[in-house]
Amino acid sequence: MALSWYVINETKSPFVMGTVLLVGLLPRIVFSIISGVFGDRISKKKFILSIDLLRFIITFVWGVSLFYHSFNIVEVYIYTFVLSLIDAVFNPIYNAILPEVANTDNLSRLVSINQMVFKIASILAPTFAGIAIIKLQFNQFIILNSITFLIAALFTLPIKYENKNQTIQKKASPFDHLKSGLKYFWGNKIIFWSVVLISFANIAVVSYNVNLVNMIQNDLNLSANVYGVVLTFYSAGSFLINLLLSVYKIKKFRGYIYLTSLCVAGLLYTTVFFVKTPFLLYIIFFLVGSSFTITSYISTLILYELSLEEYRSRVLGIASISTFLSPVGFLVWGIVGDVMKSSSAIGLAGCIIMLIAFFGFTTSIKEY
Numbered sequence: 001m002a003l004s005w006y007v008i009n010e011t012k013s014p015f016v017m018g019t020v021l022l023v024g025l026l027p028r029i030v031f032s033i034i035s036g037v038f039g040d041r042i043s044k045k046k047f048i049l050s051i052d053l054l055r056f057i058i059t060f061v062w063g064v065s066l067f068y069h070s071f072n073i074v075e076v077y078i079y080t081f082v083l084s085l086i087d088a089v090f091n092p093i094y095n096a097i098l099p100e101v102a103n104t105d106n107l108s109r110l111v112s113i114n115q116m117v118f119k120i121a122s123i124l125a126p127t128f129a130g131i132a133i134i135k136l137q138f139n140q141f142i143i144l145n146s147i148t149f150l151i152a153a154l155f156t157l158p159i160k161y162e163n164k165n166q167t168i169q170k171k172a173s174p175f176d177h178l179k180s181g182l183k184y185f186w187g188n189k190i191i192f193w194s195v196v197l198i199s200f201a202n203i204a205v206v207s208y209n210v211n212l213v214n215m216i217q218n219d220l221n222l223s224a225n226v227y228g229v230v231l232t233f234y235s236a237g238s239f240l241i242n243l244l245l246s247v248y249k250i251k252k253f254r255g256y257i258y259l260t261s262l263c264v265a266g267l268l269y270t271t272v273f274f275v276k277t278p279f280l281l282y283i284i285f286f287l288v289g290s291s292f293t294i295t296s297y298i299s300t301l302i303l304y305e306l307s308l309e310e311y312r313s314r315v316l317g318i319a320s321i322s323t324f325l326s327p328v329g330f331l332v333w334g335i336v337g338d339v340m341k342s343s344s345a346i347g348l349a350g351c352i353i354m355l356i357a358f359f360g361f362t363t364s365i366k367e368y
Contacts, residue, residue: 269350
């Protein structure tokens, strides 16, 4: 958030901001799969600890250097690329270690709590970042951000983790390791279809990110406050479901619930076309947030429970690409929103989500 604000403030160019975001996206797409290969060959705890320390050093050094020279967009590109590359390596391995440090019986509870923590962070972080941007200079903010990586490393140290994965043929080349991971991913059809369905759904889901603000502002002539409340209701619905899932497990018919929740979310999208009042928007997006959280929860469970430990990092690396397809959705729905009403674009996305869910009922995922 601070980096985006800094770039726009210094360049006054949305195009430059777009290129910075693109530079930050490309390494995640390319290296997420590759990172899983190394995550399955080494101690995940040591890897996560090393990455956090590396991020601390890079960010701290850059923050200190900014005291001695003025803005340089080339530095921003380099820093964005390097941190994005490190994140691409870090994220699949972080996700892969979670089921290994948890009791199998508590895995579903772990998934819901982990998602709930991230949801709370996504709500609170922008507020704290906004205050920090006002109170601190950019170089001070970067140093503050570097300290968070150091704190994360310190919290990683006490984690009790035993590297059980001693059966991997470490003598095999990384290419062969990647090939075997892709083969395993293709062979496990429930995992395969879960990732494929959620990937295509993600492209449609982001229609609301692109078109909702225009619908509220120009189609319904409502205030920015309404937009903020809609997003709050969306997050509240997601938080409530995660809270419930941390207490109550879904034990049966998970595949059917996965597909049904996706279908319900798509149906709710289609109702946006008929909305005329803020209250209905609040209710719809509260339910949308609830439905998508159920889908995401079961999708994550599939990856954790059905992936063998020796393949898990590679599988999660492949699966993480689905979230990076969102920019494709931003582009598509931006174009669609220019040629039809924003509410129609969101409704069309809902129809696509429903079709994806209906197709899912023909796949093996319903057996989960």
